[in-house]
Amino acid sequence: MVHKNLNRHLAFIILSILIQLLNIVYGQAYIPKPRIGAAAVYIQSEFRLYYIGGYTYNVSDILANPTSDLFYLDCNPYSNTFFTWTDLKSQGVNIPPTVSLTANLEGVNQDSIFIIGGQHILKQSNEDYFYKYDIITNEMSIPVIQGKAPPARGGVNSVSYEGKIYMFGGIAPNADSNIPIFFNNFDILDTVNLNWQVGSTVNSPITRSGYTATLVNGVIYYIGGRTAQYTFSPMSEIYQYDILGDKWSLKTAAFADAQAIPGPRNAHSAVLYNDKIFVYGGAYFNGDTSYELPPKEIIAMLDTTTLVWSIPQINGTTDMPNLVYHTATLMYATMVVSFGNITGMPDNEDRSNKLSYLFYLDLPIQWNPIPTPTNKISNITTETPVATSDTTPLPSSSPNKMVIVGVSVGLVVFIGTIFLVCSLVYRRMNKNKIKTGEGSSQANGQDALNEIRIQSLSGDSVEK
Ligand SMILES: *[C@@H]1O[C@H](CO)[C@@H](O)[C@H](O)[C@H]1NC(C)=O
Ligand SMILES: *[C@@H]1O[C@H](CO)[C@@H](O)[C@H](O)[C@H]1NC(C)=O
Ligand SMILES: *[C@@H]1O[C@H](CO)[C@@H](O)[C@H](O)[C@H]1NC(C)=O
Ligand SMILES: *[C@@H]1O[C@H](CO)[C@@H](O)[C@H](O)[C@H]1NC(C)=O
Numbered sequence: 373m374v375h376k377n378l379n380r381h382l383a384f385i386i387l388s389i390l391i392q393l394l395n396i397v398y399g400q401a402y403i404p405k406p407r408i409g410a411a412a413v414y415i416q417s418e419f420r421l422y423y424i425g426g427y428t429y430n431v432s433d434i435l436a437n438p439t440s441d442l443f444y445l446d447c448n449p450y451s452n453t454f455f456t457w458t459d460l461k462s463q464g465v466n467i468p469p470t471v472s473l474t475a476n477l478e479g480v481n482q483d484s485i486f487i488i489g490g491q492h493i494l495k496q497s498n499e500d501y502f503y504k505y506d507i508i509t510n511e512m513s514i515p516v517i518q519g520k521a522p523p524a525r526g527g528v529n530s531v532s533y534e535g536k537i538y539m540f541g542g543i544a545p546n547a548d549s550n551i552p553i554f555f556n557n558f559d560i561l562d563t564v565n566l567n568w569q570v571g572s573t574v575n576s577p578i579t580r581s582g583y584t585a586t587l588v589n590g591v592i593y594y595i596g597g598r599t600a601q602y603t604f605s606p607m608s609e610i611y612q613y614d615i616l617g618d619k620w621s622l623k624t625a626a627f628a629d630a631q632a633i634p635g636p637r638n639a640h641s642a643v644l645y646n647d648k649i650f651v652y653g654g655a656y657f658n659g660d661t662s663y664e665l666p667p668k669e670i671i672a673m674l675d676t677t678t679l680v681w682s683i684p685q686i687n688g689t690t691d692m693p694n695l696v697y698h699t700a701t702l703m704y705a706t707m708v709v710s711f712g713n714i715t716g717m718p719d720n721e722d723r724s725n726k727l728s729y730l731f732y733l734d735l736p737i738q739w740n741p742i743p744t745p746t747n748k749i750s751n752i753t754t755e756t757p758v759a760t761s762d763t764t765p766l767p768s769s770s771p772n773k774m775v776i777v778g779v780s781v782g783l784v785v786f787i788g789t790i791f792l793v794c795s796l797v798y799r800r801m802n803k804n805k806i807k808t809g810e811g812s813s814q815a816n817g818q819d820a821l822n823e824i825r826i827q828s829l830s831g832d833s834v835e836k
């Protein structure tokens with residue numbers, strides 16, 4: 373059973389990668405630009421990882437096309453667009469270019485992404501910072517929210533819990549000085565009754581931006597970030613906010629290994645898996661550093677039952693990308709890391725991160741780039757079997773040796789078949805082209821896709 377599912381699963385993945393390659397050949401794939409400060413929301417019911425906004429570095433380009441990007445990564449392994457991007461902006465979904473915003477899935481039926489705050493890239497007004505994107509109808513609207521709207525700011529990591537979105541602190545540019553304003557506002561958006569509320573700030577951090585907020589059994593854990601321009605919060609300092617009690621408390625985390633103490637950081641990411649918070653990336657800087665430095669220990673793990681930091685074991689190369697202003701999203705046991713800048717590189721070099729990465733958080737952690745159409749096929753075929761095991765909704769029993777052998781043999785046979793089909797189709801297409809003169813390679817490409825799809829799927833039923 374496992375064998376059949378896994379084999380079929382791999383077959384679909386290989387198939388979808390080939391389709392991606394064809395898409396590249398025929399120029400149909402949407403590839404989002406590198407960026408910093410985008411928001412990401414995973415919608416499990418749709419297997420879609422949505423991305424909103426972010427700064428794509430080129431202001432003239434943003435001026436020429438002044439709307440935020442909105443697109444998603446298809447994460448359904450049974451879909452033939454698995455791991456490809458779909459643009460929604462071109463479908464009329466339209467908000468001003470915004471960076472360092474937050475987004476959460478909420479609403480009466482858990483069918484809307486609430487997009488809040490951030491900073492507008494082109495205008496400094498205090499308007500238009502709240503949007504509601506309906507994932508079913510693909511419509512963007514400005515919800516009417518009762519109560520006093522909080523100040524717009526970036527550097528907030530919001531948490532949603534039972535219909536409410538919790539937003540602490542943040543940062544905004546200061547008109548009178550080049551030292552930004554640090555906030556300690558604690559705003560709560562009730563997405564069901566559509567009103568603003570204010571949370572307690574008794575015993576809260578004084579100010580805080582660029583931190584991460586992680587929900588653990590009704591308690592939000594605030595980690596890292598800055599309280600002022602060059603004042604970073606040490607990783608031992610864990611502020612906890614108990615949602616039901618509306619109460620803050622400050623805890624001190626210990627370090628498992630005095631030789632490997634994770635360093636302070638800003639604009640990192642955090643996901644919760646198996647009662648552990650996995651913190652990734654971020655940057656450290658002060659008045660003397662000419663560019664942003666990677667923090668000590670790129671990846672670190674806080675055990676929420678013991679409040680002890682440790683460095684997770686990594687299987688494979690530990691030479692991970694040092695990212696900041698990126699996004700990290702948990703999908704089953706896999707953390708998907710996208711976008712952001714690479715730290716530790718001088719200003720005059722291209723620091724934009726162009727790949728997305730998968731981290732399998734069962735220890736020891738394995739990681740590799742998402743096989744994108746721009747990777748070579750040899751890369752993809754060797755990486756994909758690893759990539760599949762945890763992103764799938766199937767029960768994740770680990771396959772035994774027999775299964776692995778079976779799958780490998782099946783895979784080789786399958787790839788062989790696909791190549792055969794591809795080359796046949798390709799030859800036929802070329803013949804057609806010669807016959808019809810120039811023709812439309814795009815249309816021919818589409819036919820080829822359909823043909824491959826039909827031939828390869830005929831023995832199998834498509835799930836979902
Ligand atoms: C920035 O965008 C403008 C307008 O789209 C374009 O002409 C220019 O080549 C871009 N610059 C870079 C460095 O990509
Ligand atoms: C490490 O990864 C390799 C393949 O990438 C795998 O064969 C090996 O079993 C892994 N080791 C552990 C301890 O998981
Ligand atoms: C991120 O990298 C881009 C491309 O190198 C650069 O233009 C930009 O200034 C960087 N941004 C930050 C905040 O480091
Ligand atoms: C993928 O292929 C490229 C180009 O051949 C190579 O530079 C890169 O290291 C490969 N990546 C992996 C993970 O093998």
